Amino acid sequence: MTEQHSLPLGTQPAGFAAPPSPGRCATGTQYVLQRGDAVAVITELAAGLRLFSLGGTVLTETYADDQIAPGATGITLAPWANRIRDGQWMLHGQKQQLDLTELSRGNASHGLLRNTGYELVEQSREHVVLQAAVFPQHGYPFLVRHRVRYELTASQELQVEQTLSNDSTAPAPFVLGAHPYLRLGDTPSEELTLTVNAATCLISDERKIPVRTEPVAGESDLRAGVPVSQLELDSAYTDLDFPDGLATHRLTAVDGRHVELWQDDKCPYVHVFVSTEFPGRTKAVALEPMTGPADAFNSGDGLRWCEPGHSFSMRWGIRASLEAA
Numbered sequence: 335m336t337e338q339h340s341l342p343l344g345t346q347p348a349g350f351a352a353p354p355s356p357g358r359c360a361t362g363t364q365y366v367l368q369r370g371d372a373v374a375v376i377t378e379l380a381a382g383l384r385l386f387s388l389g390g391t392v393l394t395e396t397y398a399d400d401q402i403a404p405g406a407t408g409i410t411l412a413p414w415a416n417r418i419r420d421g422q423w424m425l426h427g428q429k430q431q432l433d434l435t436e437l438s439r440g441n442a443s444h445g446l447l448r449n450t451g452y453e454l455v456e457q458s459r460e461h462v463v464l465q466a467a468v469f470p471q472h473g474y475p476f477l478v479r480h481r482v483r484y485e486l487t488a489s490q491e492l493q494v495e496q497t498l499s500n501d502s503t504a505p506a507p508f509v510l511g512a513h514p515y516l517r518l519g520d521t522p523s524e525e526l527t528l529t530v531n532a533a534t535c536l537i538s539d540e541r542k543i544p545v546r547t548e549p550v551a552g553e554s555d556l557r558a559g560v561p562v563s564q565l566e567l568d569s570a571y572t573d574l575d576f577p578d579g580l581a582t583h584r585l586t587a588v589d590g591r592h593v594e595l596w597q598d599d600k601c602p603y604v605h606v607f608v609s610t611e612f613p614g615r616t617k618a619v620a621l622e623p624m625t626g627p628a629d630a631f632n633s634g635d636g637l638r639w640c641e642p643g644h645s646f647s648m649r650w651g652i653r654a655s656l657e658a659a
Contacts (some may be wrong), residue, residue, distance in 0.1 A: 339545025359399040362451050365462045369486035381452040381464040381482040383408035383514055384471035386492050386652055391591045393654050394616050395515035396449045404613050407514045409448055412480035412498055413468055415511025416628035417441040419543045423631035432473030439541040447480060461485035476506035491653035500640040507639050510648050514583050516593050523617045524563040530556035530606055532571030536627055543629045561616055567608045572629040575600060583621050597623035597650040603636055623650040
Protein backbone atom coordinates (compact mmCIF):
# COMPACT_ATOMS: atom_id res chain seq x y z
CA MET A 335 0.00 0.00 0.00
CA THR A 336 1.20 3.53 -0.81
CA GLU A 337 2.33 5.50 2.21
CA GLN A 338 0.27 8.66 2.68
CA HIS A 339 1.78 12.06 3.40
CA SER A 340 -1.26 14.33 3.13
CA LEU A 341 -1.71 17.56 5.01
CA PRO A 342 -3.81 17.11 8.17
CA LEU A 343 -7.15 18.89 7.99
CA GLY A 344 -7.10 22.43 9.32
CA THR A 345 -3.30 22.75 9.17
CA GLN A 346 -1.02 24.54 6.75
CA PRO A 347 2.70 24.28 6.01
CA ALA A 348 5.11 27.15 6.57
CA GLY A 349 4.55 29.88 4.01
CA PHE A 350 0.76 30.14 4.17
CA ALA A 351 -0.25 33.61 5.29
CA ALA A 352 -3.94 32.91 5.88
CA PRO A 353 -5.18 31.14 9.03
CA PRO A 354 -6.39 27.54 8.65
CA SER A 355 -10.05 26.83 8.07
CA PRO A 356 -12.06 24.02 9.67
CA GLY A 357 -13.13 21.03 7.61
CA ARG A 358 -11.82 19.58 4.37
CA CYS A 359 -9.74 21.82 2.12
CA ALA A 360 -11.61 23.28 -0.85
CA THR A 361 -9.00 21.75 -3.17
CA GLY A 362 -9.31 18.28 -1.62
CA THR A 363 -6.46 16.20 -0.28
CA GLN A 364 -3.21 18.12 0.18
CA TYR A 365 -0.11 16.06 -0.67
CA VAL A 366 2.92 17.41 1.18
CA LEU A 367 6.37 16.66 -0.24
CA GLN A 368 9.54 17.44 1.68
CA ARG A 369 13.23 17.03 0.97
CA GLY A 370 15.78 18.90 3.04
CA ASP A 371 14.63 22.51 3.26
CA ALA A 372 12.27 22.18 0.26
CA VAL A 373 8.51 21.76 0.72
CA ALA A 374 5.81 21.39 -1.93
CA VAL A 375 2.05 21.07 -1.47
CA ILE A 376 0.06 19.48 -4.29
CA THR A 377 -3.74 19.50 -4.46
CA GLU A 378 -6.16 16.76 -5.40
CA LEU A 379 -8.14 19.33 -7.40
CA ALA A 380 -6.58 19.91 -10.86
CA ALA A 381 -3.32 18.28 -9.66
CA GLY A 382 -2.34 21.81 -8.71
CA LEU A 383 0.79 23.25 -7.16
CA ARG A 384 -0.42 25.10 -4.08
CA LEU A 385 2.97 25.87 -2.56
CA PHE A 386 6.68 25.49 -3.21
CA SER A 387 9.09 26.87 -0.65
CA LEU A 388 12.79 26.56 0.06
CA GLY A 389 14.27 27.24 3.47
CA GLY A 390 11.04 28.95 4.48
CA THR A 391 11.08 31.28 1.46
CA VAL A 392 7.85 30.94 -0.52
CA LEU A 393 8.58 30.64 -4.26
CA THR A 394 5.02 30.36 -5.64
CA GLU A 395 1.84 32.27 -4.96
CA THR A 396 -0.48 30.41 -2.59
CA TYR A 397 -3.95 30.65 -1.06
CA ALA A 398 -6.02 29.69 1.97
CA ASP A 399 -7.37 26.18 2.40
CA ASP A 400 -11.00 27.33 2.12
CA GLN A 401 -10.36 28.72 -1.39
CA ILE A 402 -9.97 27.26 -4.82
CA ALA A 403 -6.94 28.49 -6.75
CA PRO A 404 -7.36 32.23 -7.42
CA GLY A 405 -6.42 33.17 -10.97
CA ALA A 406 -5.93 29.45 -11.72
CA THR A 407 -2.69 29.55 -9.73
CA GLY A 408 -0.75 26.30 -9.92
CA ILE A 409 -3.34 24.21 -11.77
CA THR A 410 -2.38 21.82 -14.57
CA LEU A 411 -4.07 22.07 -17.95
CA ALA A 412 -5.30 19.32 -20.30
CA PRO A 413 -6.35 18.51 -22.99
CA TRP A 414 -5.77 22.14 -23.93
CA ALA A 415 -4.14 25.12 -22.27
CA ASN A 416 -5.39 28.70 -22.35
CA ARG A 417 -8.42 29.37 -24.60
CA ILE A 418 -10.45 28.11 -27.57
CA ARG A 419 -12.41 30.83 -29.36
CA ASP A 420 -16.19 30.33 -29.00
CA GLY A 421 -15.38 26.83 -27.68
CA GLN A 422 -15.53 25.69 -31.30
CA TRP A 423 -13.16 23.75 -33.52
CA MET A 424 -13.40 21.40 -36.51
CA LEU A 425 -12.72 17.66 -36.41
CA HIS A 426 -12.71 15.93 -39.81
CA GLY A 427 -15.12 18.53 -41.17
CA GLN A 428 -17.49 18.34 -38.18
CA LYS A 429 -17.93 21.31 -35.85
CA GLN A 430 -17.14 20.53 -32.21
CA GLN A 431 -18.74 22.65 -29.46
CA LEU A 432 -17.18 22.81 -26.01
CA ASP A 433 -18.80 24.41 -22.98
CA LEU A 434 -17.92 28.09 -22.63
CA THR A 435 -16.09 28.57 -19.34
CA GLU A 436 -14.87 32.14 -19.85
CA LEU A 437 -18.22 33.80 -20.47
CA SER A 438 -16.89 37.36 -20.46
CA ARG A 439 -14.87 36.61 -23.61
CA GLY A 440 -16.88 33.73 -25.06
CA ASN A 441 -14.09 31.16 -24.78
CA ALA A 442 -13.56 27.62 -23.54
CA SER A 443 -10.71 28.08 -21.08
CA HIS A 444 -8.02 25.94 -19.44
CA GLY A 445 -9.08 22.47 -20.56
CA LEU A 446 -11.48 19.93 -19.09
CA LEU A 447 -9.85 18.99 -15.76
CA ARG A 448 -9.78 22.30 -13.88
CA ASN A 449 -12.67 21.18 -11.66
CA THR A 450 -11.69 17.51 -11.46
CA GLY A 451 -10.19 15.67 -8.51
CA TYR A 452 -7.17 13.59 -9.50
CA GLU A 453 -6.62 10.07 -8.16
CA LEU A 454 -3.46 9.15 -6.30
CA VAL A 455 -1.28 6.72 -8.27
CA GLU A 456 1.82 6.63 -6.05
CA GLN A 457 3.53 8.72 -3.41
CA SER A 458 6.60 8.91 -1.22
CA ARG A 459 7.88 11.65 1.03
CA GLU A 460 9.61 13.25 -1.98
CA HIS A 461 7.23 12.65 -4.90
CA VAL A 462 3.59 12.17 -5.85
CA VAL A 463 1.86 10.98 -9.01
CA LEU A 464 -1.77 11.94 -9.69
CA GLN A 465 -4.00 11.01 -12.63
CA ALA A 466 -7.40 11.93 -14.07
CA ALA A 467 -9.35 10.87 -17.14
CA VAL A 468 -11.11 12.96 -19.75
CA PHE A 469 -14.08 10.95 -20.96
CA PRO A 470 -15.61 11.35 -24.45
CA GLN A 471 -18.03 14.27 -24.44
CA HIS A 472 -19.49 17.01 -26.60
CA GLY A 473 -16.67 19.05 -28.07
CA TYR A 474 -13.99 16.45 -27.25
CA PRO A 475 -14.98 12.89 -28.27
CA PHE A 476 -11.85 11.17 -26.93
CA LEU A 477 -10.84 9.10 -23.91
CA VAL A 478 -7.50 10.35 -22.60
CA ARG A 479 -5.62 10.29 -19.30
CA HIS A 480 -3.56 13.11 -17.83
CA ARG A 481 -0.88 12.01 -15.36
CA VAL A 482 1.16 14.52 -13.34
CA ARG A 483 4.30 13.66 -11.40
CA TYR A 484 5.81 16.12 -8.90
CA GLU A 485 9.22 15.44 -7.36
CA LEU A 486 11.63 17.27 -5.08
CA THR A 487 15.16 16.48 -6.24
CA ALA A 488 18.42 16.12 -4.30
CA SER A 489 19.25 19.68 -5.39
CA GLN A 490 15.95 20.76 -3.77
CA GLU A 491 14.28 21.90 -6.96
CA LEU A 492 10.76 20.96 -7.94
CA GLN A 493 10.44 18.90 -11.12
CA VAL A 494 7.11 18.26 -12.83
CA GLU A 495 6.26 15.81 -15.62
CA GLN A 496 2.87 15.92 -17.35
CA THR A 497 1.86 12.98 -19.54
CA LEU A 498 -1.16 12.59 -21.80
CA SER A 499 -2.13 9.03 -22.83
CA ASN A 500 -4.71 8.21 -25.48
CA ASP A 501 -7.06 5.32 -24.68
CA SER A 502 -9.26 6.08 -27.69
CA THR A 503 -9.34 4.29 -31.03
CA ALA A 504 -8.56 7.50 -32.97
CA PRO A 505 -5.79 10.12 -32.70
CA ALA A 506 -6.62 12.78 -30.09
CA PRO A 507 -5.55 16.43 -30.34
CA PHE A 508 -4.09 18.13 -27.29
CA VAL A 509 -2.11 20.97 -25.78
CA LEU A 510 -0.64 20.54 -22.30
CA GLY A 511 0.23 23.33 -19.90
CA ALA A 512 0.45 24.53 -16.33
CA HIS A 513 -0.31 27.81 -14.55
CA PRO A 514 2.23 28.48 -11.77
CA TYR A 515 2.75 31.97 -10.34
CA LEU A 516 6.28 32.63 -9.10
CA ARG A 517 7.33 34.90 -6.24
CA LEU A 518 10.43 35.49 -4.13
CA GLY A 519 9.39 35.31 -0.50
CA ASP A 520 7.94 38.53 0.87
CA THR A 521 9.58 40.74 -1.76
CA PRO A 522 6.80 42.52 -3.69
CA SER A 523 6.80 41.23 -7.26
CA GLU A 524 6.86 44.79 -8.61
CA GLU A 525 10.35 45.11 -7.07
CA LEU A 526 11.63 42.15 -9.11
CA THR A 527 12.98 41.96 -12.66
CA LEU A 528 11.51 39.46 -15.13
CA THR A 529 13.67 37.76 -17.76
CA VAL A 530 12.09 35.57 -20.47
CA ASN A 531 14.40 34.09 -23.10
CA ALA A 532 12.06 34.26 -26.09
CA ALA A 533 12.48 35.85 -29.53
CA THR A 534 8.84 35.94 -30.67
CA CYS A 535 5.69 37.34 -29.06
CA LEU A 536 2.13 36.31 -29.97
CA ILE A 537 -0.16 39.33 -30.40
CA SER A 538 -3.74 38.71 -29.24
CA ASP A 539 -7.09 40.36 -29.83
CA GLU A 540 -9.49 41.64 -27.17
CA ARG A 541 -10.59 38.05 -26.46
CA LYS A 542 -7.00 36.97 -25.71
CA ILE A 543 -6.82 34.89 -28.89
CA PRO A 544 -3.54 35.19 -30.88
CA VAL A 545 -3.94 36.82 -34.27
CA ARG A 546 -0.30 37.18 -35.36
CA THR A 547 3.31 36.84 -34.23
CA GLU A 548 6.00 39.50 -34.03
CA PRO A 549 9.70 39.47 -33.22
CA VAL A 550 10.17 40.83 -29.71
CA ALA A 551 11.13 44.49 -29.62
CA GLY A 552 10.91 47.33 -27.16
CA GLU A 553 8.53 46.60 -24.29
CA SER A 554 7.85 43.04 -25.49
CA ASP A 555 11.53 42.06 -25.37
CA LEU A 556 12.17 40.48 -21.96
CA ARG A 557 15.49 38.82 -22.77
CA ALA A 558 17.63 41.39 -20.96
CA GLY A 559 15.21 41.68 -18.03
CA VAL A 560 12.44 44.22 -17.42
CA PRO A 561 11.21 45.46 -14.02
CA VAL A 562 7.84 43.92 -13.22
CA SER A 563 6.67 47.38 -12.14
CA GLN A 564 6.78 48.38 -15.83
CA LEU A 565 4.88 45.39 -17.16
CA GLU A 566 1.24 44.86 -18.11
CA LEU A 567 1.33 41.51 -19.87
CA ASP A 568 -0.98 38.66 -20.81
CA SER A 569 0.84 37.24 -23.83
CA ALA A 570 2.41 34.04 -25.09
CA TYR A 571 6.02 33.84 -26.25
CA THR A 572 7.80 31.32 -28.44
CA ASP A 573 11.13 30.80 -30.23
CA LEU A 574 12.55 30.11 -26.80
CA ASP A 575 16.26 29.62 -26.18
CA PHE A 576 16.90 25.95 -25.27
CA PRO A 577 20.56 25.54 -24.30
CA ASP A 578 21.04 21.93 -23.21
CA GLY A 579 17.36 21.26 -23.98
CA LEU A 580 15.89 23.60 -21.34
CA ALA A 581 14.51 27.14 -21.59
CA THR A 582 14.78 29.18 -18.39
CA HIS A 583 12.90 32.29 -17.22
CA ARG A 584 13.72 34.24 -14.08
CA LEU A 585 12.46 36.66 -11.45
CA THR A 586 15.41 38.47 -9.84
CA ALA A 587 15.68 40.72 -6.78
CA VAL A 588 18.03 43.72 -6.61
CA ASP A 589 20.36 41.74 -4.33
CA GLY A 590 20.74 38.94 -6.89
CA ARG A 591 18.43 36.36 -5.31
CA HIS A 592 16.24 34.74 -7.95
CA VAL A 593 13.63 32.11 -8.71
CA GLU A 594 13.48 30.34 -12.09
CA LEU A 595 10.99 28.36 -14.12
CA TRP A 596 12.47 25.98 -16.68
CA GLN A 597 10.72 23.94 -19.39
CA ASP A 598 11.94 21.29 -21.79
CA ASP A 599 11.96 21.51 -25.57
CA LYS A 600 8.72 19.50 -25.83
CA CYS A 601 7.17 22.69 -24.47
CA PRO A 602 8.04 25.52 -26.93
CA TYR A 603 5.68 28.21 -25.58
CA VAL A 604 5.47 30.18 -22.35
CA HIS A 605 2.55 32.43 -21.45
CA VAL A 606 3.47 35.46 -19.34
CA PHE A 607 0.68 36.95 -17.23
CA VAL A 608 1.31 39.87 -14.89
CA SER A 609 -1.85 40.08 -12.79
CA THR A 610 -3.01 43.05 -10.73
CA GLU A 611 -5.93 41.05 -9.30
CA PHE A 612 -4.24 38.32 -7.27
CA PRO A 613 -5.57 38.50 -3.68
CA GLY A 614 -3.23 40.33 -1.34
CA ARG A 615 -0.63 41.12 -4.01
CA THR A 616 -0.19 44.35 -5.97
CA LYS A 617 1.22 42.32 -8.85
CA ALA A 618 1.64 38.58 -9.36
CA VAL A 619 3.62 36.93 -12.15
CA ALA A 620 2.44 33.74 -13.84
CA LEU A 621 4.91 31.91 -16.08
CA GLU A 622 2.93 29.20 -17.85
CA PRO A 623 4.82 26.46 -19.75
CA MET A 624 2.73 25.22 -22.68
CA THR A 625 3.12 22.90 -25.65
CA GLY A 626 0.93 25.22 -27.73
CA PRO A 627 -0.69 28.66 -27.48
CA ALA A 628 -4.30 29.74 -27.09
CA ASP A 629 -6.70 28.54 -29.82
CA ALA A 630 -4.26 25.92 -31.09
CA PHE A 631 -7.22 23.66 -31.90
CA ASN A 632 -8.13 26.16 -34.63
CA SER A 633 -4.79 27.64 -35.68
CA GLY A 634 -2.86 24.36 -35.52
CA ASP A 635 0.08 26.20 -33.92
CA GLY A 636 1.73 23.84 -31.46
CA LEU A 637 -1.16 21.39 -31.74
CA ARG A 638 -0.16 17.75 -31.28
CA TRP A 639 -2.07 14.53 -31.94
CA CYS A 640 -1.61 11.51 -29.70
CA GLU A 641 -2.04 8.20 -31.49
CA PRO A 642 -4.20 5.45 -29.94
CA GLY A 643 -2.30 3.61 -27.24
CA HIS A 644 0.49 6.19 -27.19
CA SER A 645 1.59 8.84 -24.68
CA PHE A 646 3.30 12.23 -24.75
CA SER A 647 5.22 13.88 -21.90
CA MET A 648 6.49 17.38 -21.17
CA ARG A 649 8.64 18.52 -18.24
CA TRP A 650 9.08 21.76 -16.33
CA GLY A 651 10.29 22.83 -12.93
CA ILE A 652 11.11 25.56 -10.43
CA ARG A 653 14.42 26.27 -8.71
CA ALA A 654 15.94 29.18 -6.85
CA SER A 655 19.14 30.77 -5.61
CA LEU A 656 18.51 32.52 -2.31
CA GLU A 657 22.03 33.76 -1.59
CA ALA A 658 22.43 37.50 -2.06
CA ALA A 659 25.14 38.45 -4.54
